[in-house]
Amino acid sequence: MSKPLILVSNDDGITAPGIRMLVEVALKIGEVVVVAPDSPQSGMGHAITIGNTLRLDKSIALLDLNVEAYECSGTPADCVKLAKFYVLKDRRPDLVVSGINHGSNSSISVLYSGTMSAAIEAAIEGFPAIGFSLCDYGHDADFSHAAESVEQIIRGALQHKIPENTALNVNIPKKSDEKIKGIKICRQAHAKWQEEFDERLDPNNRRYFWMTGNFVNFDKGEDTDEWALVNNYVSVVPCQFDLTAHHAIARLNNEWSF
Amino acid sequence: MSKPLILVSNDDGITAPGIRMLVEVALKIGEVVVVAPDSPQSGMGHAITIGNTLRLDKSIALLDLNVEAYECSGTPADCVKLAKFYVLKDRRPDLVVSGINHGSNSSISVLYSGTMSAAIEAAIEGFPAIGFSLCDYGHDADFSHAAESVEQIIRGALQHKIPENTALNVNIPKKSDEKIKGIKICRQAHAKWQEEFDERLDPNNRRYFWMTGNFVNFDKGEDTDEWALVNNYVSVVPCQFDLTAHHAIARLNNEWSF
Numbered sequence: 001m002s003k004p005l006i007l008v009s010n011d012d013g014i015t016a017p018g019i020r021m022l023v024e025v026a027l028k029i030g031e032v033v034v035v036a037p038d039s040p041q042s043g044m045g046h047a048i049t050i051g052n053t054l055r056l057d058k059s060i061a062l063l064d065l066n067v068e069a070y071e072c073s074g075t076p077a078d079c080v081k082l083a084k085f086y087v088l089k090d091r092r093p094d095l096v097v098s099g100i101n102h103g104s105n106s107s108i109s110v111l112y113s114g115t116m117s118a119a120i121e122a123a124i125e126g127f128p129a130i131g132f133s134l135c136d137y138g139h140d141a142d143f144s145h146a147a148e149s150v151e152q153i154i155r156g157a158l159q160h161k162i163p164e165n166t167a168l169n170v171n172i173p174k175k176s177d178e179k180i181k182g183i184k185i186c187r188q189a190h191a192k193w194q195e196e197f198d199e200r201l202d203p204n205n206r207r208y209f210w211m212t213g214n215f216v217n218f219d220k221g222e223d224t225d226e227w228a229l230v231n232n233y234v235s236v237v238p239c240q241f242d243l244t245a246h247h248a249i250a251r252l253n254n255e256w257s258f
Numbered sequence: 259m260s261k262p263l264i265l266v267s268n269d270d271g272i273t274a275p276g277i278r279m280l281v282e283v284a285l286k287i288g289e290v291v292v293v294a295p296d297s298p299q300s301g302m303g304h305a306i307t308i309g310n311t312l313r314l315d316k317s318i319a320l321l322d323l324n325v326e327a328y329e330c331s332g333t334p335a336d337c338v339k340l341a342k343f344y345v346l347k348d349r350r351p352d353l354v355v356s357g358i359n360h361g362s363n364s365s366i367s368v369l370y371s372g373t374m375s376a377a378i379e380a381a382i383e384g385f386p387a388i389g390f391s392l393c394d395y396g397h398d399a400d401f402s403h404a405a406e407s408v409e410q411i412i413r414g415a416l417q418h419k420i421p422e423n424t425a426l427n428v429n430i431p432k433k434s435d436e437k438i439k440g441i442k443i444c445r446q447a448h449a450k451w452q453e454e455f456d457e458r459l460d461p462n463n464r465r466y467f468w469m470t471g472n473f474v475n476f477d478k479g480e481d482t483d484e485w486a487l488v489n490n491y492v493s494v495v496p497c498q499f500d501l502t503a504h505h506a507i508a509r510l511n512n513e514w515s516f
Contacts, residue, residue, distance in 0.1 A: 043307065085454060
């Protein structure tokens with residue numbers, strides 16, 4: 001039996017420690033092709049490159065892992081599009097995995113996440129897809145405890161399939177003394193980032209801002225990704241790309257008269 | 259009675275004809291503040307600026323309209339965040355409108371749309387929000403037939419409210435000889451972009467790509483935004499920012515054993 005074909009991407013760029021860990025796990029399971037950004041693309045959401053050109057070149061960043069790897073000048077969504085069209089051509093990946101992101105993509109962060117946009121872009125193409133994130137923003141984050149859950153979820157996805165038109169958003173608690181309790185299927189918590197902007201003057205006395213912010217969770221549910229992570233579970237949220245608020249359609253039709 | 263406060267943004271940048279038309283309509287209804295990108299941000303999806311600085315300056319682009327306007331170096335989502343934190347401070351907008359985009363944001367394009375990310379960012383903040391797009395990509399697109407529907411929908415939103423945690427995705431057919439038939443509340447059509455990449459060599463003989471693509475609609479439903487637009491209706495889709503595929507949770511719990 002031939003090995004499953006696994007496409008790997010991320011948003012922290014092809015030299016990030018997180019993608020290296022993901023490639024190492026994927027190599028235990030299947031044939032791996034990497035197409036990842038050539039520079040950090042955090043917070044890029046579902047951005048794509050239109051009105052500008054894209055580069056795609058063989059990468060030496062993962063040479064020691066002996067894996068076919070490409071670096072792309074575009075966004076994570078661009079990487080998946082170029083992988084499909086140019087790198088894989090007529091081969092269909094059995095799974096697309098993105099990450100492991102340096103930092104949480106739970107709850108509302110899924111919207112801003114380049115990691116998840118690569119996974120969702122793959123799901124739009126009809127490929128089973130998973131985005132992995134570690135709740136630790138450090139470039140030198142410790143991913144060692146994540147490998148076991150990542151491998152378990154990848155094997156699960158290949159065996160049981162991912163529901164159609166969804167991509168899994170997997171978040172892994174930061175490394176701590178406590179062992180991870182398990183894996184929970186969750187819904188996205190209702191939460192938001194409460195931004196503040198740090199106002200400064202540049203050397204020419206012109207004003208600029210740095211975005212900072214605190215995460216605020218409004219959701220008391222025990223079935224959310226936030227609850228799972230706080231309680232040291234790995235959270236798995238199935239995400240869809242139909243944004244329609246179906247429940248709101250009847251109300252709009254009743255209340256609004258056009 | 260004081261006029262409603264309307265915040266206007268877009269993704270084509272503060273000098274685009276589309277935002278000018280939207281500001282003109284908004285000025286008939288309320289007090290208007292504009293915070294928009296200082297350059298085109300098409301296809302930016304829900305990108306935000308992290309790990310980099312932001313500029314925000316008074317803009318003269320809409321000086322002749324006598325409106326308070328700011329241009330920002332960031333993405334549409336950044337504009338809304340900075341508008342809330344810095345420009346409006348303690349004032350809550352009664353409505354946030356984004357656009358009018360030069361080009362369709364119907365169906366799957368909502369995911370890539372900077373126009374809609376400004377509206378969805380506002381909805382996350384709890385502000386009623388609408389993104390407007392014209393199905394004409396031209397910089398010199400004719401927006402003249404759009405004003406009536408835009409005004410009707412803005413007045414509707416102020417009178418009837420927009421359902422909580424949703425933003426409206428409004429698309430307007432391209433100008434044609436036929437009069438617009440009306441406004442329809444719709445769901446997002448199941449469709450995708452079938453990308454191709456045009457491979458070229460730069461003057462140094464290094465390869466680069468241009469993304470091109472065709473829109474493919476898989477959805478035969480007559481309740482979709484695509485159906486409405488093809489039949490010369492304005493489409494209105496309520497969009498949510500909870501991406502959870504709630505219907506998939508039970509299946510994952512049943513089939514996957516962790």
